[in-house]
Amino acid sequence: xxxxxxxxxxxxxxxxxxxxxxxxxxxxxxxxxxxxxxxxxxxxxxxxxxxxxxxxxxxxxxxxxxxxxxxxxxxxxxxxxxxxxxxxxxxxxxxxxxxxxxxxxxxxxxxxxxxxxxxxxxxxxxxxxxxxxxxxxxxxxxxxxxxxxxxxxxxxxxxxxxxxxxxxxxxxxxxxxx
Numbered sequence: 001x002x003x004x005x006x007x008x009x010x011x012x013x014x015x016x017x018x019x020x021x022x023x024x025x026x027x028x029x030x031x032x033x034x035x036x037x038x039x040x041x042x043x044x045x046x047x048x049x050x051x052x053x054x055x056x057x058x059x060x061x062x063x064x065x066x067x068x069x070x071x072x073x074x075x076x077x078x079x080x081x082x083x084x085x086x087x088x089x090x091x092x093x094x095x096x097x098x099x100x101x102x103x104x105x106x107x108x109x110x111x112x113x114x115x116x117x118x119x120x121x122x123x124x125x126x127x128x129x130x131x132x133x134x135x136x137x138x139x140x141x142x143x144x145x146x147x148x149x150x151x152x153x154x155x156x157x158x159x160x161x162x163x164x165x166x167x168x169x170x171x172x173x174x175x176x177x178x
Contacts, residue, residue, distance in 0.1 A: 136171075143167040 147166050 139171045140167065143170040146170055 144167065147163055147170070
């Protein structure tokens with residue numbers, strides 16, 4: 001369609017559309033340079049500044065993120081170390097508590113054994129004392145019975161002084177034999 005228009009204009013005696021005009025070329029070149037200059041100062045330069053600022057902002061954010069990550073890694077390492085120390089302290093506390101419990105149990109056992117031995121010693125002493133009392137009572141009873149039997153055999157009455165002397169003599173002789 002455009003070709004038909006060009007040929008129609010050429011036939012009508014119009015100027016040759018493919019002709020070269022130097023002044024038109026210069027004005028059009030100046031026109032393009034002015035448009036390029038205006039675009040450079042009004043569009044390309046501000047857009048380049050915005051792009052530069054955006055790039056700096058992204059780089060700063062990336063650097064900040066890297067620093068934050070390093071800080072987080074450092075804090076994580078510190079927390080893990082603190083956790084290890086806390087676990088070690090807890091283990092030491094548990095071990096100490098176990099040792100203390102064993103020591104307490106051992107001391108209570110020893111104390112109970114000492115108390116049992118003391119009770120046994122006292123019981124033996126009481127038994128021995130009671131035995132001695134019983135033996136003494138039996139000796140006296142036997143002595144009294146012996147004196148009474150002797151009185152009947154002899155047929156005379158013994159005064160209290162002689163009676164006591166005979167009992168002591170009998171008890172001492174009976175005590176020597178046991």
